[in-house]
Amino acid sequence: xxxxxxxxxxxxxxxxVAGCSRIAPTKILPTDKNxxxxxxxxxxxxxxxxxxxxxxxxxxxNTTVSDELPQ
Amino acid sequence: xxxxxxxxxxxxxxxxxxxxxxxxxxxxSTNGNTTDATNGQALAVRxxxxxxxxxxxxxxxxxLNKYASVDQTANKDILLTDMTTLKTYVDGVNKDGFxxxxxxxxxxxxxxxxxDLTDAKKNFKQYNVxxxxxxxxxxxxxxxxxxxxxxxxxxxxxxxxxxEKHMDNWNKQWSNVVDKMSEKNMSVTDMNxxxxxxxxxxxxxxxxxxxxxxxxxxxFMKAYQQSQLHFAARxxxxxxxxxxxxxxxxxxxxxxxxxxxxxxxxxxxxQQYAQExxxxxxxxxxxxxNDIKGAGKDIQQTAKDINAERTKERQDxxxxxxxxxxxxxxxxxxxxxxPIRGGRGLGPNAPRPNINGSNNNDNASGDQ
Numbered sequence: 263x264x265x266x267x268x269x270x271x272x273x274x275x276x277x278x279v280a281g282c283s284r285i286a287p288t289k290i291l292p293t294d295k296n297x298x299x300x301x302x303x304x305x306x307x308x309x310x311x312x313x314x315x316x317x318x319x320x321x322x323x324n325t326t327v328s329d330e331l332p333q
Numbered sequence: 334x335x336x337x338x339x340x341x342x343x344x345x346x347x348x349x350x351x352x353x354x355x356x357x358x359x360x361x362s363t364n365g366n367t368t369d370a371t372n373g374q375a376l377a378v379r380x381x382x383x384x385x386x387x388x389x390x391x392x393x394x395x396x397l398n399k400y401a402s403v404d405q406t407a408n409k410d411i412l413l414t415d416m417t418t419l420k421t422y423v424d425g426v427n428k429d430g431f432x433x434x435x436x437x438x439x440x441x442x443x444x445x446x447x448x449d450l451t452d453a454k455k456n457f458k459q460y461n462v463x464x465x466x467x468x469x470x471x472x473x474x475x476x477x478x479x480x481x482x483x484x485x486x487x488x489x490x491x492x493x494x495x496x497e498k499h500m501d502n503w504n505k506q507w508s509n510v511v512d513k514m515s516e517k518n519m520s521v522t523d524m525n526x527x528x529x530x531x532x533x534x535x536x537x538x539x540x541x542x543x544x545x546x547x548x549x550x551x552x553f554m555k556a557y558q559q560s561q562l563h564f565a566a567r568x569x570x571x572x573x574x575x576x577x578x579x580x581x582x583x584x585x586x587x588x589x590x591x592x593x594x595x596x597x598x599x600x601x602x603x604q605q606y607a608q609e610x611x612x613x614x615x616x617x618x619x620x621x622x623n624d625i626k627g628a629g630k631d632i633q634q635t636a637k638d639i640n641a642e643r644t645k646e647r648q649d650x651x652x653x654x655x656x657x658x659x660x661x662x663x664x665x666x667x668x669x670x671x672p673i674r675g676g677r678g679l680g681p682n683a684p685r686p687n688i689n690g691s692n693n694n695d696n697a698s699g700d701q
Contacts, residue, residue: 317503317561317566319371319372319375319496319561320431321558322378322489323379323386323439323440325386325440325443326447327389328448328450328451329389329474331454331471331475332401332457332462332471333455333456
C-alpha cells in the first residue's frame with residue numbers, strides 16, 4: 263500500500279473522530295424531546311438556575327474611613 | 334513520498350481537526366451565561382473600591398508615624414493581609430465568599446483602623462508636634478483626600494457601568510425566553526413590560542453617568558440595586574404564570590386542578606414581596622426564590638403528568654382504532670377479495686386472508 267493511501271486513511275479517520283466528537287453532545291445524546299415536549303407546552307424549560315436566584319452583583323462598601331484633619 | 338509531502342499532509346490534518354474542534358468550542362461559548370462576566374467585573378470594582386479606602390487609611394497611618402511618631406502599623410499590616418485574602422475571592426469569582434469576608438473581616442478591621450486614626454488626630458497636641466510639622470501633615474492629608482475622593486468617585490462610575498451591562502445582559506437572555514414562549518403562544522406581555530422597564534432604567538443610568546453627578550448616581554444606584562432583585566423575581570413569576578396559564582386547561586381536563594392551585598399559591602407568596610419599591614427584610618429574599626423555584630418544579634411535574642395522561646389517551650385511541658380496523662378486516666375477510674389495480678400484494682397469486690382476518694403469509698405483520 264502506498265504511503266499516500268495510508269496518510270489519506272489517517273486523515274479520514276481523524277476527521278471522522280473530530281466530527282463525531284463535535285456532533286455527539288447535541289445530535290447523538292438522547293433528549294427528553296420525545297417524552298415530554300411533544301405537547302408544545304414546553305413547561306419543562308422552566309428551570310430556575312442558581313444564576314437567576316443570585317441576581318444581584320453586590321454593592322460598593324459604604325464604610326466611612328477617617329479623614330479628619332489633626333486637632 | 335518525500336518529507337515535504339509528509340509535512341503538508343500532517344499540517345492539513347491538524348488544521349482540519351483544529352478547525353472542527355474550534356467551531357465546537359465556539360458553539361459552547363455562546364451557551365455560556367453572560368451574567369457571569371459582569372459578576373466578575375462587579376467583584377473587581379468592589380475590591381478596588383475597598384482598596385481606595387485601605388490605601389487612604391494606610392497613608393494616614395504612615396503620616397502619623399512620620400509626623401508624630403505614632404505607631405499604628407499593626408493595623409496597616411492587618412488591612413494588607415485582609416486585602417490579599419479578599420483578592421482570592423475576586424480571582425475565583427466567588428461572590429458569596431467575597432461578601433462574607435468583606436463584611437465579617439475587612440469592614441471591622443477597616444473600622445478599627447479608622448477609629449484609631451480618628452482618636453490619634455483628635456488628641457494630636459499630646460504628641461508635641463511642631464506647628465510646621467502639623468501644617469505639613471495637614472497639607473499632605475488634604476492632597477491625599479483629593480486622591481481618595483477621586484478614587485471613590487471613579488469606582489462609583491465603574492460600578493454603574495457594570496450594572497448597566499449586567500442588566501442589559503439580562504434583557505438579552507430574557508429576550509430568548511420570551512421569543513421561545515411566544516412561539517408556543519404563551520403570554521409574554523408582563524415579561525416584555527419588565528424588560529422595557531429595565532431598558533428605561535438603563536437609559537436613565539447612562540444619562541447620570543454622562544452627567545458626572547456622583548451624588549445623584551450613587552442614590553440612583555442604591556434604588557436600582559433594590560429594583561434589580563425585584564426585576565429578576567418579577568420576570569420569573571411572569572414566566573411561570575405564562576407556563577401555568579398554558580397548562581391550566583389541560584390540568585383541569587385531567588383532574589389536576591389541585592396541582593395548579595398549589596402553583597398559584599406559591600406564585601402569590603412570591604408576588605407579595607416582589608414589588609417595586611419594597612425592601613426585603615431578613616429571609617424574605619430566600620422565601621421569594623424558594624417559592625419561585627418550588628412553583629417551577631411543580632409546573633415541570635404537572636407538565637410531565639399531563640404528558641403521561643395524553644400519552645395514555647393516545648395509546649387508548651390507537652388501540653381503539655386498531656380494534657376498529659381488525660373488526661373491519663374481519664368483515665372484509667368474509668367477502669371475496671377486491672383486486673386493486675397497481676396495488677401490491679392482492680394479485681391473483683397473493684395470499685388470501687382467512688376468515689379470522691389474519692394473513693396466511695407467515696411474514697405478515699398483522700398491521701393493516
